[in-house]
Amino acid sequence: MASHAVELKNVGFETGGLWLLRGVSAEVDVGKTVAIIGPSGAGKSTLISLINLLRTPTEGEIVVMGREVREWPVRELRQRVGMVFQSPVIFPGTVRENVLLGLELHHRPPRDVGDLLRMVDLPPDLADHPAEDLSGGQKSRVALARTLAMEPDILLLDEVTAALDVHAKREVESTLLRLKQTLHQTMLWVTHDLDQARRVADEVWFVAGGRLVERGSPDELFTEPRSEALKSFLAEGGDPRS
């Protein structure tokens, strides 16, 4: 396997005459967690949606596990690069049906739902509950379990804790941290919570105005920001929403 899980080569994305991303080059090593921070509308979510080809880069190349995203069979790429969204999408039906949905789409054999639920710190006896009745934090973890059931090599996390209260946020975060340690998954984690970025990341990317302005270890980036943009972003305590 290639040593880089993801490689971005001068990536740009344009829609409706507007460049949401331009000239982004970076790479993520296998098993590492990258936190992507930056102001609202900076292009963070757009950036990760290019990696599982939910959007197509307008220019540049994105190499995932040694192969350019457009050369992957789309369905296989999306099985290996899982994505979890900010507001968890819950389908009508039980928790079990929700968790096994992805496997079913690919006619893969079902896995033990109890194991999957334990993996995301949910009690296994929740399996037969209607998924729509769960709390926000529980729904987030069901959506996460659904993605984990696919055993992806890379996880794209789009503000997965943003809609949660403090308690639920810490729970989901610790679930993900434990997964990182046990499964050694590569993660790209968009967050507007700077403390969270500091806690979870091996490396932090600061994206602003569609550009990758700075990258480095959390310590470097938070204690010695080089660019004016990052300095003022940190001075304001990150995104005003956090």
Added chain:
Amino acid sequence: MSYVSLSFTVLFVALSIALSLWLRLGVERDIVVAAVRAAVQLIVIGYILKWVFASQRLIFILLMVALIIAVAAWNARGRAKGIPGAFWRIALGLVVTEVLTQAVLVGFGVIPFQARYVITTSGMIVGNSMVAAGLLMNRLRREVESGRSEIVAVLALGGSPRQAMYPRLVQAIRAGMIPTIDSTKTTGLVQLPGMMTGQIIAGQDPVQAVRYQLMILFCILAGSAVTSIVIGFLTYPTLFNRYQQLREDVLT
């Protein structure tokens, strides 16, 4: 009925206009346009049909049916704003419906292959299928708009566009079919359908008229189902691009 006696019924139009003016409904212009259009269209079609029936040539039957389908597809297309290639897909759905129903009707000798039968039944079947097509397109748009996050979530799991769209498509197809099913259920109880009414007025035995009406009702039922399903399955792939992404340039 002579044109003179028909002219008395213009009083009904005048009454509608008077009511619209009196209650300030603001629809008097539309009433005039509708009445004039209906009169011109029907009188023209009356003379064309008279001529086509007299000539008995196959080419005229085919041309009339093609015209009916083209106008119906053009009309239903108005409900499919933002869906690319809607006209041709609707037209194809209507053609499939028309060929299928006429094949059964003519093939099994239910009706003779004559202009007066084929054109009139085609008009009724295609007209109702047009309504189904319009409802389907309208619902499909709304289903995609309201279900965007679910569709994207399935795609993100590596699901195919078909898997992502299937539950939405089923809803849209149902929406196309339900009015026909409902009106079939109450037919004869709420209103006497047009074909039967026409035959009874023309002096036919009511029981004979009922048989023709049932034939048409069953054709319309099948027509709305076939049209909705064909158009639905032809249309949903246009909402996705080659990388199995929900296109953002459509439906907006």
